[in-house]
Structures are given as structure tokens and as C-alpha cells.
Amino acid sequence: MIERMLNTRLAGWIDERTNAVSFIRYHLIDYPTPKSLNYWWAFGSIALVILIIQIVTGLFLAMNYKASTVATGGGFTVAFDSVERIMRDVNYGWLIRYMHAVGASSFFFVIYLHMARGIYYGSYKGPREVLWLIGVALFLIMQSTVFFGYLLPWGQLSYWGATVITNIFGATPVIGPWLTELVRGGFSVGDPTLTRFFALHFLFPLVLFAIVILHVLALHKTHSNNPTGVEQKSKKSVIPFHPYYTVKDLFGIGVFLIIFAYFVFYNPTGFGYFMETDNFSPANPLHTPGDISPVWYLTPWYEILRMIPSKTGGILALNLAFILLFLLPWLDRSPVRAATYRPVFRQMVWLFFVAILVMGYCGHHPVTPVYNLIGRIAGGVYFGFFLLLPFVHKFENPKPLPEEEGA
Amino acid sequence: MDDKDKGRRDFLYTVATGMGVAGAATAAVPFVRSMQPAADTMAASTTEFDLASLSPGELKVIEWRGQPVFVLHRTPEMIKEIRGHNQMLKDPQSRAIPEVQAVWMKSEAQRIDRSIRPEYLVISAVCTHLGCVPTFKPTPGQKDWGNSVPSDWPGGWHCECHGSYYDLSGRVIKGSPAPYNLHAIPYKYLHDATVLIG
Numbered sequence: 338m339i340e341r342m343l344n345t346r347l348a349g350w351i352d353e354r355t356n357a358v359s360f361i362r363y364h365l366i367d368y369p370t371p372k373s374l375n376y377w378w379a380f381g382s383i384a385l386v387i388l389i390i391q392i393v394t395g396l397f398l399a400m401n402y403k404a405s406t407v408a409t410g411g412g413f414t415v416a417f418d419s420v421e422r423i424m425r426d427v428n429y430g431w432l433i434r435y436m437h438a439v440g441a442s443s444f445f446f447v448i449y450l451h452m453a454r455g456i457y458y459g460s461y462k463g464p465r466e467v468l469w470l471i472g473v474a475l476f477l478i479m480q481s482t483v484f485f486g487y488l489l490p491w492g493q494l495s496y497w498g499a500t501v502i503t504n505i506f507g508a509t510p511v512i513g514p515w516l517t518e519l520v521r522g523g524f525s526v527g528d529p530t531l532t533r534f535f536a537l538h539f540l541f542p543l544v545l546f547a548i549v550i551l552h553v554l555a556l557h558k559t560h561s562n563n564p565t566g567v568e569q570k571s572k573k574s575v576i577p578f579h580p581y582y583t584v585k586d587l588f589g590i591g592v593f594l595i596i597f598a599y600f601v602f603y604n605p606t607g608f609g610y611f612m613e614t615d616n617f618s619p620a621n622p623l624h625t626p627g628d629i630s631p632v633w634y635l636t637p638w639y640e641i642l643r644m645i646p647s648k649t650g651g652i653l654a655l656n657l658a659f660i661l662l663f664l665l666p667w668l669d670r671s672p673v674r675a676a677t678y679r680p681v682f683r684q685m686v687w688l689f690f691v692a693i694l695v696m697g698y699c700g701h702h703p704v705t706p707v708y709n710l711i712g713r714i715a716g717g718v719y720f721g722f723f724l725l726l727p728f729v730h731k732f733e734n735p736k737p738l739p740e741e742e743g744a
Numbered sequence: 745m746d747d748k749d750k751g752r753r754d755f756l757y758t759v760a761t762g763m764g765v766a767g768a769a770t771a772a773v774p775f776v777r778s779m780q781p782a783a784d785t786m787a788a789s790t791t792e793f794d795l796a797s798l799s800p801g802e803l804k805v806i807e808w809r810g811q812p813v814f815v816l817h818r819t820p821e822m823i824k825e826i827r828g829h830n831q832m833l834k835d836p837q838s839r840a841i842p843e844v845q846a847v848w849m850k851s852e853a854q855r856i857d858r859s860i861r862p863e864y865l866v867i868s869a870v871c872t873h874l875g876c877v878p879t880f881k882p883t884p885g886q887k888d889w890g891n892s893v894p895s896d897w898p899g900g901w902h903c904e905c906h907g908s909y910y911d912l913s914g915r916v917i918k919g920s921p922a923p924y925n926l927h928a929i930p931y932k933y934l935h936d937a938t939v940l941i942g
Contacts, residue, residue, distance in 0.1 A: 338757060397775050401782070426783040429774035 339366070339579070364557055369575035370582050371563035377458070378561070379589030380451040385549065386590050387444045392542050394437040395486075401427050404535040406491060406528040416491040416531060417619045435605035441483055442611045443597055445634035448476065456665070457686055459674030460562040466666040468555040473662050475552060478545050480635065485538035488531060492616030493626050499526045499534075501629070508648050525622065565739050566674030574741055628703050636700030637693045640712045641719070643704060654716075661723040668723055671730035678736040681729055685722055692718035790942035792934070795864055803880045805869055808941045812869035812877050813929065814901075815939075818912060822899065823862045825884065826913045829898050833915045835925055846928035858913040858928060866931045866939060867914040871903040873922035878903035878910060894919075901926075 342348060343358050352358035401423045405415035423430035452472070455461055461469035488499045503520050507513040522529030569575055576582075606612040610633045615626045631639045641658050645651040661668070669682075676683040692715040699712035781789075791808045798804060798817035805812050818826075830836040838844045838855055849855045859865045869877045878901035881889050885897055893902055893909070900911040909917040914926030931941040 338754075338761070393775070397778055400779065422782070422784065426785075428777040428780055428782060430778055430782070432774050433778055 364553075364578075365583070366577060366579040368557060368560075368578040370561055370578050371569040372574055372576050373563045373565060373569070374561065374582070374585075375564050376585075376589060377450070377454040377564075379586055380447050380454065382586040383590055383593045384444065384447045384451055386593070387440055387447060388542065388546060388549065390436060391440045391444060392546070394433050394440060395539070395542065397433050398423060398437055399539060401430065402489065402535075404489065404532045406531055412619045412621060414491050414619060416489065420490045432601070435601050438612050439597060439600045439605055439607065441486070442607060442632070442634065443593075443600075444479065445483075447593070448479065449634070452476065453690060456689070457676045458562055458564060459566050459669075459676070461666045462669065462674050463666065464559045465555075465562065468552065468559065469666055470663060471548060471552045471555055473659070475545060475548055476662075477659065478541060478548065480638075482538060482541040482545065483632070483635070485534040485541065487632065488526070488534045489538065490616060491531065491620045493618045493620055494613055494616040494629065496526060496620035496622065497625050497629055498631060499530065503530075505642075505652055508652050510649075562674065564675060564677065566678065567738050567741055569741055571741060630701050630703075633697065633701065636698070637696040638700075640696040640700030641716055643700065644709065644713045644716045658719065661720070665723070665726075668726040669729070670727055671733065671735070673730075673735040673738065678738055679729075679733055680736065681733040685725065685729070688718055689722040692716075692722070790940055793866075793939050793941060794937060795939060796937040798864075801882060803882070805877065806941075808929070813941060814865065814867050814869045814880075814914070814926075816865040816867075816912070818863055818865055822882065822912045823857070825898050826911055826915075827856060829911065832896065832898070832917050833911065834918055834920070834923075836915060838915065838925055838928070840924055843927045844925040846930060848930070848932065849928070856913065858915070858925070860931070860933060864939070865913065866929065866941060868927040868929050870927065871905065871908055871922055872916065872924040872926065873903065873906055873908050873920070876903050876905035878908065882912065 343361065348358050401419060403415050403419040407415045409415060409418050420434070423434055425431075427433075455469065455472065484499075484502060488495045503517055503526060506516040506520055509516055518524065520530075521527070522533060563569055600607055600611065606614075613632065615629075618626075630636060638655060638658065642651040642655045645654045671679060671682065673679050676686050695715035696712055696719065699708045699715065702708050789809055791806065791813075793804075793806060793815055795815070795817070798815065800817050800819045801822070803814060803816045805814060807813070834840075835844065836856070838849070838858060845855075848860050849858070853862070854860060857865075858867060871878050881893060881897070881902050882899045883889075884899040886893055886895060889897065889902070897909075898911050898917075900909065900917070901914070902909055903920075903922065906921045908920035908922035910920075910922075910926055911917060916922050916925050929941060931939050934940050
């Protein structure tokens with residue numbers, strides 16, 4: 338059916354003037370994809386669907402949201418009230434808001450799995466280094482986007498989370514305090530901060546979308562990795578993207594949407610992880626809530642920040658944590674891609690994933706000697722993974738690699 | 745690919761695509777609905793008015809759903825006047841379009857008077873030409889209004905923007921640029937001296 342549409346005279350007319358049909362054929366239909374991809378490869382397209390859901394729900398929320406900290410009595414503000422109006426008065430506003438909140442957590446859940454696939458199967462290795470770099474950049478843009486967005490409801494955690502994180506800029510040598518004031522637009526997080534964060538939160542997802550296009554273009558140049566880690570070059574080992582992976586991806590998206598729908602309709606607060614209880618209280622600049630921690634998807638990075646006993650040290654550690662992620666393709670020197678065939682690397686990778694989960698768990702809890710210790714051990718594993726990597730290939734005995742299929 | 749199964753494949757594709765389209769349409773509904781007036785806007789959709797605040801012959805212009813509305817306490821002379829000059833009106837029976845008619849127009853008299861009770865007129869104040877609020881010129885003839893009204897002026901409203909004329913029932917007079925009578929609006933009596941508009 339798609340073939341028939343692409344073969345019409347109208348399609349030919351458009352193609353003569355834009356290359357649109359050839360583009361679609363090349364990238365979406367004929368694009369040669371390895372036969373052996375498993376469902377770990379489905380998360381990329383699922384993430385794209387979530388991004389679109391976030392942009393659409395976000396746009397419709399923006400039609401009714403008001404970014405203003407003007408007081409409306411009883412500790413409430415115009416911004417907080419506008420969210421409650423969306424929940425109560427706007428037709429299906431509650432649904433759109435819940436989709437956006439559940440979507441945000443889903444986005445990070447899916448991207449973490451997507452990144453895990455990249456690390457486990459060595460998709461970051463040459464010639465896919467740029468693909469990986471663009472991906473890590475996308476991850477950082479996602480974090481900024483969610484940070485700007487979280488301030489908007491102007492709840493307790495919105496306000497105090499923004500205060501804590503904007504304070505981090507204060508640690509920059511020389512220009513620290515000036516920079517913090519610049520980001521906030523005032524001496525503390527306030528109305529100017531809210532309005533500019535709204536503007537930035539609206540903009541960043543569109544920037545994200547544009548860079549996702551670059552991400553896919555980079556992928557299509559090198560073609561996809563596969564679970565064996567062995568490049569599939571022969572004609573017998575690849576299949577056209579359509580209909581095989583269009584249908585498979587649609588199935589993956591379908592499974593995701595079922596789980597998404599469960600949370601949106603039956604558990605939108607996600608047991609207090611998707612929408613945190615404290616944020617249903619309006620912001621009080623004079624009182625910080627007892628247990629303050631970021632939303633679950635930012636907790637591992639928050640723990641890295643906290644585990645170093647000095648303010649500057651913590652910030653440096655956090656920066657280093659991301660820089661190491663960027664450097665991954667050059668730190669790992671083994672010519673073997675997939676962890677399946679690398680016994681030492683495989684153990685390291687699982688430990689690495691567990692360490693991130695443990696850091697996240699600790700980051701969620703207040704600082705106690707026990708959590709501090711466990712968090713630091715996990716942090717040691719995180720950084721140790723990167724520091725050990727350049728040496729692994731020297732003493733690792735990779736398993737024999739499978740032959741290319743159909744070669 | 746096997747042509748033997750082409751029919752089955754086409755069926756599956758068609759059904760799957762059909763479901764996808766149905767799903768997309770269903771998903772679009774809440775978003776479109778969210779753009780329609782919200783509950784608080786709808787709650788602001790009625791206005792109460794105390795008719796006792798009007799002396800005979802007095803006009804008030806009030807706001808309803810953000811729009812101007814005429815509330816006029818008609819004298820017996822005014823009521824007699826509106827029943828006697830059908831030939832100068834474009835649409836004396838208010839039948840031209842649905843907007844000049846109302847649910848409460850049950851009897852012929854109500855249709856002519858364009859009110860539930862003849863003493864009080866509650867009608868839209870938006871000129872059906874291009875939307876100005878016409879000026880109240882209730883007394884017949886040119887004595888009070890000079891040349892701004894024609895010599896057979898029955899009393900009513902004169903829209904100063906482009907020269908449309910309406911009688912004391914808000915019905916448009918022939919020769920006016922405005923095509924229709926002033927629109928009727930839903931209202932009802934809560935008790936003898938109070939109306940609920942909307």
C-alpha cells in the first residue's frame with residue numbers, strides 16, 4: 338500500500354523537486370538492518386514516540402498554563418492554580434497532565450534501557466563514536482529539559498529543587514555568585530526564574546527533536562550494530578527496515594503503550610515516583626521540606642554530587658561522570674564489541690548497571706552514614722568501570738565470535 | 745514474497761491500519777476537547793439581572809459571556825408601537841436565521857415582542873452588520889434626534905457605525921446595512937423581578 342502511494346505521479350512530481358520519495362525509500366523502507374536485532378533495539382523508536390507524546394501534551398498544557406508567581410492567597414500562586422485549573426476545569430486536562438508526567442518518567446526509563454543496550458553491545462565503538470556522542474548530548478539536553486519543566490507547577494519540590502541545583506553554579510570559581518544570579522534572574526528562585534524556565538522548557542524539546550534527527554542520520558551512515566557485535570555486511574544477513582522492523586517496532590511501541598496506559602489511567606503518580614507527594618503542596622520559600630531529593634531518574638547523578646564531602650569536589654565529580662560517558666568509545670580498546678563475547682567486560686558492565694541503580698537508591702534517601710558509605714562504594718564502581726576499561730582488553734580472553742550470518 | 749498469501753496479508757494490513765486510524769482519532773478527541781471552553785468558562789456563562797432596577801423606558805447595557813446585552817423596560821406606548829409597523833421591517837417574524845430566534849419564543853406575540861413578557865426586552869446589543877453597539881433613540885420621530893433618524897422613525901436603536909436601524913424589539917428596519925434582527929439570547933425568569941441570562 339505504501340509502495341502504491343510512493344509510485345503515484347504526484348509522488349514522482351514531489352520527488353523530482355525534493356528527493357522526498359528517495360529519502361523515504363532509503364531511510365525508512367530499504368534501509369538494510371541486521372536480521373538478528375532483538376527487542377533491546379526497539380527502545381530507540383519507543384523513545385521517539387514518547388518525545389512526540391511529550392511535545393503534543395506539553396503544547397496543550399501550555400495553552401492553559403500560566404507562568405506567574407503572583408500570590409492568589411493561602412500560599413497559592415497563579416502558576417500552581419493554573420495547574421489545578423487544568424486538572425479540574427479544562428476538558429480532559431487531567432488526562433493531558435497525567436500523560437505528560439508519566440511520559441517524562443517513561444522517557445527516562447526507556448532512554449536508560451536504550452543507553453544500556455549501547456553499552457552492553459558495544460554500539461559506542463567505531464565507526465559509531467559520533468552516534469554515541471550525539472546520544473550522550475541528547476541525554477544531557479533531556480536532563481536540562483526536565484529540570485526546567487519541574488519548576489513550572491511551583492510546588493515545594495519544584496521551588497527547592499530549583500534552588501538547590503541553581504546553587505551549584507555558585508561553586509564556579511570567580512564568577513559563581515554572578516552566574517547563579519544570572520540563571521535565576523534575581524537573588525533567589527522567583528518569578529523571573531519561572532518565566533524563563535517556561536520559555537526554555539518549551540524550546541529544549543524542539544532542539545532535542547532536531548538533534549534526534551542528527552542521531553538517526555549518524556546511525557544510518559554506519560548502519561545498526563547487532564547482538565553479535567559482528568558487522569553484518571553481506572546481503573544475506575540484512576533485511577529491509579520495512580516491513581520487518583517497522584512492524585517489530587510498532588509491536589514494541591504497542592507493548593509500551595499498554596504499560597503507559599496502565600500508569601496514566603490507574604496509577605499516574607507512579608507510587609509517588611512519577612509525581613512526588615511533596616510537590617502537591619504549593620512552594621513555601623521559607624520552609625524546606627524534610628526529605629528533599631530529585632525525581633527518581635536524576636537520583637544517581639545527585640548521589641555522585643553528594644558523595645564527595647566538598648561542594649566543588651562534588652560538582653567536579655558530576656562533571657567527570659558525564660565526561661567519562663562521552664569518552665567511552667576511546668576508553669574501551671577491545672576490538673570485540675558485544676559483552677556477550679567478553680567475559681570480563683560483561684561482569685564489569687553488569688556491576689556498572691547495578692552501581693547506577695544503587696546510587697539512585699541512595700540518592701533518593703537522606704544522607705546517613707550507611708547510605709553515604711553504600712553510595713560511595715557504588716560511586717567507586719561507577720568511576721572504576723571507566724578507569725579500568727583501557728586495560729581490560731590486555732588480559733581479557735574473548736569468546737570466539739560467531740560467523741556473519743549468510744556470509 | 746508468496747503471492748498465495750497476498751490476500752491475507754492485504755487483509756491484515758488493512759485491518760491493522762484501520763485500527764491505527766481509529767486509535768489516532770480516539771486519541772485526538774481529548775486534545776480537541778481540551779481547547780473547548782473549560783468548566784470555569786462555562787460556569788461564567790450565566791448572568792443574573794434584577795429587573796426592578798429599571799424604571800419604565802430605561803435601558804441598561806450589561807455584559808454576558810463577554811458580550812453586550814440590552815435590557816429595556818418597555819412602556820405601554822413602546823409595546824403598542826412595535827406591533828404596528830411590520831411593513832418597514834426586513835424580518836418582522838424573526839424567521840430568517842436560527843440566531844434571531846429563541847427557545848422561549850412560544851407564542852406569536854412573544855415572537856413579535858421578542859420577549860417572554862412584553863414589558864422587558866432582553867436582547868443582544870451586537871449590531872448584526874459589523875458588531876458595534878447601537879445607540880438608544882427610543883422616542884419616535886425626529887424631534888429628539890434630528891436628521892440622524894428617518895422621518896418615520898418608530899423609536900428604537902440607531903447604529904452610528906454604518907447607519908443600521910432597529911425598532912424597540914431589536915428588529916432591523918429596511919434600508920439598513922445590517923442583514924438580520926438583533927440576535928435573541930436564552931434567558932428565563934427566576935421570579936417576577938429577576939431574569940437569568942444564558
